[in-house]
Amino acid sequence: AQSVTQLDSHVSVSEGTPVLLRCNYSSSYSPSLFWYVQHPNKGLQLLLKYTSAATLVKGINGFEAEFKKSETSFHLTKPSAHMSDAAEYFCVVPLKAYTGFQKLVFGTGTRLLVSP
Amino acid sequence: GAGVSQSPSNKVTEKGKDVELRCDPISGHTALYWYRQRLGQGLEFLIYFQGNSAPDKSGLPSDRFSAERTGESVSTLTIQRTQQEDSAVYLCASTQGGKPTDTQYFGPGTRLTVL
Numbered sequence: 001a002q003s004v005t006q007l008d009s010h011v012s013v014s015e016g017t018p019v020l021l022r023c024n025y026s027s028s029y030s031p032s033l034f035w036y037v038q039h040p041n042k043g044l045q046l047l048l049k050y051t052s053a054a055t056l057v058k059g060i061n062g063f064e065a066e067f068k069k070s071e072t073s074f075h076l077t078k079p080s081a082h083m084s085d086a087a088e089y090f091c092v093v094p095l096k097a098y099t100g101f102q103k104l105v106f107g108t109g110t111r112l113l114v115s116p
Numbered sequence: 117g118a119g120v121s122q123s124p125s126n127k128v129t130e131k132g133k134d135v136e137l138r139c140d141p142i143s144g145h146t147a148l149y150w151y152r153q154r155l156g157q158g159l160e161f162l163i164y165f166q167g168n169s170a171p172d173k174s175g176l177p178s179d180r181f182s183a184e185r186t187g188e189s190v191s192t193l194t195i196q197r198t199q200q201e202d203s204a205v206y207l208c209a210s211t212q213g214g215k216p217t218d219t220q221y222f223g224p225g226t227r228l229t230v231l
Binding site: 032042043044045046049051090094103104105106107108109 | 119120149151157158159160161164172175207209217219220222223224225
């Protein structure tokens with residue numbers, strides 16, 4: 001079954017330094033993968049998605065993620081953190097049920113803390 | 117245009133009472149999902165509606181939980197005889213189609229507290 005593992009529950013960076021949020025997936029085939037972001041007291045928002053086209057995916061707010069099949073990874077990166085990036089980030093994979101319905105399976109989340 | 121809306125934004129109830137949570141999806145979106153997010157945890161899928169098809173209820177944690185949707189519009193999630201472990205944020209999302217690659221648009225959630 002498809003699943004995702006977010007390796008860090010918390011990541012702390014200083015403003016202006018690079019961001020790396022790690023996600024590994026488990027799947028018998030190349031899945032679609034997503035990153036969603038949840039800012040405090042706000043709804044979840046799609047950051048970017050990989051759908052088996054280009055392996056390097058660019059999202060909103062300067063974030064990007066690279067699908068690496070050999071490493072079964074889909075890490076989220078940003079060259080320079082901004083204070084407004086402080087939020088919870090979720091790596092997500094669709095799970096196909098026997099009914100054919102595909103639901104989203106969310107990782108446990110990584111809280112990004114950005115200090116001045 | 118308007119996004120997904122949910123009401124109430126906060127609900128405090130006593131153990132054993134029934135609660136009803138409402139979701140208004142984006143107009144024209146055929147698929148609707150309910151999730152539960154416990155404090156400090158990821159999202160837990162509850163139920164999925166796609167058009168007029170039978171809903172996928174595989175994520176409902178117990179028979180105290182039920183949900184309905186009228187056509188492709190409003191959905192209500194009902195929790196009967198609430199328990200303290202039901203305390204969580206309940207999120208609703210809608211998509212234009214039913215494909216896994218469709219972007220899910222989330223509402224702000226309903227924070228449920230069971231005393």
